[in-house]
Amino acid sequence: MVERARARSHEASRVKAGASWWTRRRTGRCAPDGDTKGNASSRSAWRRGRAPAALAVLTAGLLAFHRAVPNSVGRLGSLLEAFLPWLGLVVPVLLGLALLRRSATVLVALLLPVAAWTYLFGGLLLPEANSAAYEVVAVQHNVSDENPDPVGTARALAGAGPDLIALEELTPRALPVYEKALATDYPHHAVRGTVGLWSKHPLTGSRLLDIKPRGLTKTWSRGLRTVVRTPHGEIAAYVAHLPSVRVGAGGLASSRRDESAGLLGKAVAAEKLRSVILLGDLNSTVDDRGLAPLTSRMNAAERGFAFSFPAVFPVARIDQVMARSATVVHLRTLPATGSDHLPIAARITLG
Template sequence: MPAALAVLMAGLLAFHRAVPNSVGRVGSLLETFLPWLGLALVVLFGWALLRRSATALVALLLPAAAWTHHFGGLLLPGEESGPHDLVVVQHNVSDENTDPAGTARALADAGPDLIALQELVPPALAVYERTLAPHYPYHAVRGTVGLWSRHPLTGARLLDIRPRGITEPWSRGLRAAVHTPHGEVAAYVAHLPSVRVGTSGLASSLRDESAGLLGKALAAEPLKKVILLGDLNGTVDDRGLAPLTSRMNVARRGFAFSFPAALPVARIDQVMARSATVAHLRALPSTGSDHLPVAARVTLG
């Protein structure tokens, strides 16, 4: 039995795209928690030892190799520096955050060049603007998302990523050009619709539609270098984000699980880049939000 389960686990890790998404989006649900199959590997290893099964122990080499191939690089330490680095922070600050000033100070303490925020609502928005202004003189807000920068911003505009199924006012995307010392970079900030896990599976159709709209906008972006920061309500393995991950580079180092803040099990807050490298991603300490902030070093060279 352990040997058979080991082979099954290896198949899920190596061929997770083959798991169908037609019913309950089971494939996306698996991909959301794919790294945690490593824990099942540990359990199977203990079971194989208890049974003294040499066959099972040999079979476990298959899922171990598949997991290491897929996720092992994320465990490696990131380089301390690289050419033309930008440090960026992404955070869904929560519209129920009772300490926006403390949250803003905590994000600024990480020393980023760019800070992207979601769920900005009055009167907390004014607090973020006031608290971040001394170190981030340039900012743009559209709807409930915003971008703060040490470097000048131009061309800030609303990004329409609202799915057809949402009829109420809904503004969760913006695009701006950041004039860095290393050239002009297009910065996108997005907050995709939430997903829900229920008895019928994963409800992600609105998120997937919004990701498709965002992917089309990224494909049409004329600037070569692009950074995407957002609460994308999905992991980079989730095929629902394929319109984005097929066009953008994702983090090479760091798991940085960001949600829920009390017990993070998945990274749904993402930093991606085009014609640039997300060299390392890490989670920052908890704020007053139900998400953890994530900080990334993006190499433009």
């Protein structure tokens, strides 16, 4: 009698143990081979971090399809594109989070924004390619109408040894200073309104370029077109300063800039000379669709980010050197001057 009771008790214990093992296996706390800890860790590594993984996918989508972001409300598309390279900062943040949480899902998802960013901007990080024998070096700088040291600014720009120097925000008081400081090395120059071009080579056909947007009643002359007679042929040089933009509660206010960019684009399209160089403060990055009338007709830099604004902590390159039937092979920033912009220097291969 006692032995039968013991047998029944032993059998009940075996059934209970089996049920407990099966429950642990179904809930992921026990592997078939008994390695409960390893199996749980493997499964949770793929389950953790779903929200950061979704953020990585969203970042990749914004990089790859930024043109799909509408501009109808607050010009959000242009605002995104003005700071598009900085979306790459999401990657190291999420990478640190993935390592901290040991999330395989986030690590895999991060491949998408890395690939998108590399496709868009990776080429700008490459070293400068060997340039051809025929080239022009040009410097572009918004010198600021509040620059306290125009003499020092002029000397700094000339010290880079460019063939061309384009300046914006020239004031009647500062203009004679720049003319005198640059006269020795740059005997040829043309100024229209607040923009000017200094050249080592002769200039001809200089004229005002009308890029004034509608609604402006005050004097506004920010465009110049001239022809540079280089040893390698004639180049049509355009200097422009597009209207400023503002970021507020309603988004990006850029309608005047976009209108002025359209007028400038039409002028470039009508230019009869084959080689064209555009230098200026365009108040926008080349990724911004607001500059599409120009970027659709001209080449941007192949190498170099050259963030130029603001000078204290540059976050965007709104000063541009672009070309048609020529190649801007490299851009770099020069040391700060008395302006709130940094100067940029471009190496341009003709042909």
